Amino acid sequence: MSRFRMYPTTAQRLALLQQCGHARYVWNLALEQWAMWTREKGPTPGYVAQCRQLTEARSAFDWLRSGSQMVQQQALRDFDQACRNFYAGTHRRPTWRKAGRCEGFRIVGSQASRIVRLNRKWAAVNVPKVGWVRFRLSRAVPEAKSYRITVDPSGRWHLAFAVIPPPIPVSGPGEVVGVDRGVTVSAALSTGERLSCPGLSDHEQKRLKYLQRRLGRCRRASQRRQRVKTAIAKLYARSGDRRKDWVEKTSTDLARRFAIIRVEDLRIVKMIGRPKPKPDPARPGRHLPNRRRAKAGLNRGILANGWGALVRRLEHKAPGRVEKVNPAYTSQTCSVCGHCVPENRKSQAVFRCVACGHQANADVNAAINIAAGRAVSARRETPGQVSPKREPQHSTSG
Known part of the structure; x- marks a missing residue:
């Protein structure tokens, strides 16, 4: 994401917090419905059914109608995507959103492109039900179809555009x-x-x-x-x-x-x-130091x-x-001769091979083993130097 620092006024900060509260309320309500699923009750309402319920709730409650419908619907859509990710096994189970921790909402569609550049260092974004909010131009604003507004526990507001940057090419020999x-x-x-x-x-x-x-x-x-x-x-x-x-x-x-x-x-x-x-x-109900x-x-x-x-x-x-x-015993293996014993690692920073006498920094020696892709067996034995031209031999029982 391309993230920018926002600087809302006091009135805009209160309006943004109200939008965050609406998004958090809708998310938690959808999570409560999803958690009530049982085999006897049948399936819980999905995204389309929850949008109909949201329309009815907005007509019944003025405090919910005062917020942006897009923010509340996107909270339902985000929850539906979170459930899909959970069932696919790529993400964890959706959790409750808490005030002061998970504060934020998302804007999509044509409203996500309402951005005006004020000067060389500042720009403004038109947030629904809030107005034009300034943010710092620390980099070029990308072309995105959605953005997300968040606030961290220290009180800083950020504007993040959902854009996947291109991969970084190799500039050297590789x-x-x-x-x-x-x-x-x-x-x-x-x-x-x-x-x-x-x-x-x-x-x-x-x-x-x-x-x-x-x-x-x-x-x-x-x-x-x-x-x-x-x-x-x-x-x-x-x-x-x-x-x-x-x-x-x-x-x-x-x-x-x-x-x-x-x-x-x-x-x-x-x-x-x-x-x-x-x-x-020796003492039932008590525990030893761990x-x-x-x-x-x-x-x-x-x-x-x-x-x-x-x-x-x-x-x-x-x-x-x-x-x-495989990280097994990379810090105990000599990067020169391949000898692997625990005695090679003298301390956190010193590595001295007991077989060939090679001495180096322990972390750098482990990094060389990682670069070579070396893997050591669980018995911590140094693999024997066998010629690749030798034919395979039948194993014999001792």
Whole structure:
């Protein structure tokens, strides 16, 4: 998507929040109908039937009629598409939309093209029931049939056009590169480069901890609590913007420089799961320490380095050129002789092969193995050097 920052006035901000509330209400109502399905009651109403119900509800309730019919109908259409994606197995189950988190609505059709350029830096879009809202021209406005208006928890409004950009072609000779993702080093390349994803500074982390402690002392549903929550959301938004900017620049650079990009096939969702509790056999009903605090810190490090976002954007910008390699023992295998034992990995950053004496950075050594597409068996044995001209031999029982 091509996203732009919007700057509505105070009156326009209230009108946009009202449209977001209508879209959220219609979505949640459709989700409630969909969740009431049972074998005895039969099928729940679909998109066409729900549009008829929406027309009847708009004639009965003035507060719903004051909003845009297109916004409410598009919420029903988005929910219908979400259900189709869930049944197809490509997306998760549709969930409830909460106020302050999932705020936004979509505009389609001819109204999506009502855009006027004011000057070199500013333009305006005509939002139904709201009027002309200014947004910043950070790039050229694409030709799109729809756009979506959203607001994040920090109070920033954005305008996103649904346009698929063309793939990025290779500008160089076209080489193969391996990318090893980590926590200390965000991305290590087989060329020897080590990239780090920027996050919050030390001062910002101290302020975040101070605000979180202050939030715990605030009274619920108070204005002070809302102000503290907004300040925390601004810090998280700043960290997210830096991570997205790093992911976009890194993925563009890799897609432009290399023809084949090989990464580890990691199951990030399962890697960031909570550790299972350990029951104490000596004390029934009690549990042993399971290092959940350390696991929580590792999960935060994985999410802060944008492992999934980097691969996802690489697949978007370089379709067909991203290959996923089996990640088994790539950090314990020597990139020179192929010897694989746990003793090769001396520490997080040092790799020293016990067989040939090769020494290098552990992340770069793993990236070289990923670039070569090497896979090690689960027994951690180094594959024997067999000539490719040798005929296959029959296996004999010992």
